[in-house]
Amino acid sequence: MIATPTLGAIPTERRHSDGVYGARPMSTTLRVATVAGPMYDHLLPIFDVLREQRIDVDIVVHADHPTLNRTVADMLGRGERIDLLATHSKYAPSQAQWLRPLNGLVDAAAIAALAPKAVDLCTFAGMAYCLPRLIDVRVLWTRTDRVGRVPDTWADLVDSDVRFGFPGRESGLFGTFFELVVAHGGRLFDDDHQPCIAGDVAVHAAETLVTLAARIPHDLPHWHYDQVDAALLDGRLDAAAAWPGGWGSIAASSLPLVPSPYPAGPSRRVSYAGCHAWAIPATCTEPEAALAAMHLLLGRDAQALDASGGNMCAHLEALAAVQPVDERDAARLAITRRTIDEAMITYPPLARFPEVEDACWSALHELLLGNGTPASAVAAMQHAADRALAAG
Numbered sequence: 001m002i003a004t005p006t007l008g009a010i011p012t013e014r015r016h017s018d019g020v021y022g023a024r025p026m027s028t029t030l031r032v033a034t035v036a037g038p039m040y041d042h043l044l045p046i047f048d049v050l051r052e053q054r055i056d057v058d059i060v061v062h063a064d065h066p067t068l069n070r071t072v073a074d075m076l077g078r079g080e081r082i083d084l085l086a087t088h089s090k091y092a093p094s095q096a097q098w099l100r101p102l103n104g105l106v107d108a109a110a111i112a113a114l115a116p117k118a119v120d121l122c123t124f125a126g127m128a129y130c131l132p133r134l135i136d137v138r139v140l141w142t143r144t145d146r147v148g149r150v151p152d153t154w155a156d157l158v159d160s161d162v163r164f165g166f167p168g169r170e171s172g173l174f175g176t177f178f179e180l181v182v183a184h185g186g187r188l189f190d191d192d193h194q195p196c197i198a199g200d201v202a203v204h205a206a207e208t209l210v211t212l213a214a215r216i217p218h219d220l221p222h223w224h225y226d227q228v229d230a231a232l233l234d235g236r237l238d239a240a241a242a243w244p245g246g247w248g249s250i251a252a253s254s255l256p257l258v259p260s261p262y263p264a265g266p267s268r269r270v271s272y273a274g275c276h277a278w279a280i281p282a283t284c285t286e287p288e289a290a291l292a293a294m295h296l297l298l299g300r301d302a303q304a305l306d307a308s309g310g311n312m313c314a315h316l317e318a319l320a321a322v323q324p325v326d327e328r329d330a331a332r333l334a335i336t337r338r339t340i341d342e343a344m345i346t347y348p349p350l351a352r353f354p355e356v357e358d359a360c361w362s363a364l365h366e367l368l369l370g371n372g373t374p375a376s377a378v379a380a381m382q383h384a385a386d387r388a389l390a391a392g
Contacts, residue, residue, distance in 0.1 A: 028054060028289045033061035033072050034086040035276065037226050039245025042309035043133075046302050047293075055289045064224060066170045069354065076281055083284040084293050085130075089121040089275040092129045093349040100280045101127040105291060110298050117340075118275045118314040124349045130277035131298055132314035134306055137271040137339040138179075138241040139332060140260045141250060146238045154183060154208065154263045164212050165228045165237040168221035168368050172228070173209075174361040175272035176241075180205035182345050183265025193348040195356070195385035198378055206367060206374035213368050221368040232257070241271075244336055247310025251329070259332040261339065273344035275314065312336055352388050359384030 030050070034040075047057040060082065061071050069091060075082060076098040087095060111119060111131065118132035142150045142162075151157035157164055166176045178188060186201030213220050217236050225243065232240040233253050241262060242250065250257055262271045278297050280290045296302055303315035307322050324330035347353060360381040367377040 027056065028286055029056040029058050030083045030286055030289050030293060031058050031060045031081055032084045032086075032293075033068060033075075033082050034059060035065050035068050036062045037064055038229070038249055039225075039243055039309070039311070040276070042248070043302070043306050046296065046305060049296060050289075050293055053292075055292065057293075064226070066224070076283060079283060081283045081285055082281045083286050083290045085279045085281050086133070087130050087277050087279045089118075089130065089132070089277055090347050090349075090353060092122060092277065092279065093124040093351045094354050095279070096124055096127070096129050096351065098281050098283070099129040100282055100284065100287075101129060102131055102280065102294075103128050105280075106131060106294060106298070110295055113300070113316060114298065114314045115316055115319075117344075121275050121346060122277050130279035131294070132275040132277045133297065133303070134244070134276050134311040134313050135273070135340055136243045136245075136276065136312070137273045137336060137344055138243060138262050139271075139335050139339065140239060140262050141232060141242050141246075141257045142239040142260060143237075144256045144258055150239075150258070150260045151263055152260075154180065154265050157263055158208060158211055161215070163216045163236075163238040165216055165220065165223070165231050165240040166209070166212065167225055167228055168213065168223045169365050170224055170361055171357060172223075172225050173364050173368075174357050177202075177205050177209065177360070177364055178345065178347070179262070179270055179272050180208055180265070182270045183263070183267055185265070185267035189348050189350075193350060193389075195382060195389065197360075197385060198382040202378045202381075203374045206364065206377050209364065210367060210374065221365055244332075245309060245311045247329070247332060251310075251325070258328065259335050261335055262343070268343070270343050270345045271339050273340070273346055312340065350389070352391065355388035355391075356385045359388060 050057055061068055063071060065088065072085060114132055115135065118135050122128055122130045122132050147162055151160055151162060167173050181188060181202055184201050184204060186199060188195065188197050190196045228240050229242055229246050229249060231237045233249060233255065261269060278294055280294065284290050300315050300318045303313035304318040304321065307313040307318055313319050324333055350356065363377045363380040366372060367374065
């Protein structure tokens, strides 16, 4: 049982005698922008704790991550007030112009309780513009009533008749391409963070996506992560990768789904990875209340609540305390932890990364729709990435 978090978890030396963090009026309202979806919404009740402590919470944006990013960029670009923001380690560098550095604001003890690797991913140019909520890596889920032997490599998967689903748009499509390139010995960015996408490995990765997409429903190019999970659970797929937060829906399903490590390439086994995180925008007008919320969200109880939905929370003690509900869950947790330790790959911190990602997934999306060739898609990606970073 997860204990109900309270603001008592905030260090007492930074609270006033009435138990309220910071000096603020009786009625304080936080404007919050947060990610939505079945992998994340189980954390929303945590905001009731703030309401009980005289901090009202107005969720002004609650959307899938691509929509969240676009909406927040528009709002913050116009100077609109957001007090607390759900973001991601790969997007924080592009949002840094709108975010308050958290160095020296958040208690050192609260940060020390988090996984160092996760904190590092949330740091850009020496500044912590966000702090981690959870660590995401992908695990392969396969239906044993349809697949006799789970593919261990991408080559095994391509050579099989397994209907493997993946996102056909947005970050998930580019992330799957990223995994294929690195697993086969390639790179998307060089040591100076310049794009080096073009080449035979990237063309092969694009060809692989086309091959796998041809086996599954024609609407795949319109799928984001949640649609992939839904297709796996409603029987349209034999296998798919899922983030840890997908465990709740998988556990509730009667389908014979088993977890396995993500497919390996000839070079290595990798999973596209990153951290969902919390940030305080520069337009925040309630910094004390925002810091109270930040400490609550980074604390053990809130992160344990997140972990109860399947997520790999960033709080070390909260994650260590997670007990599997059965053998399948134990296997899932072991595979996920091993993937975090051995197979995480992340993009370099780029202030113009969203432009690169948008251009690259769009080229791959067009390819899946039947427009162009793998080679032309890769060439378009290289050109767009060069142009985007040159503009920065």
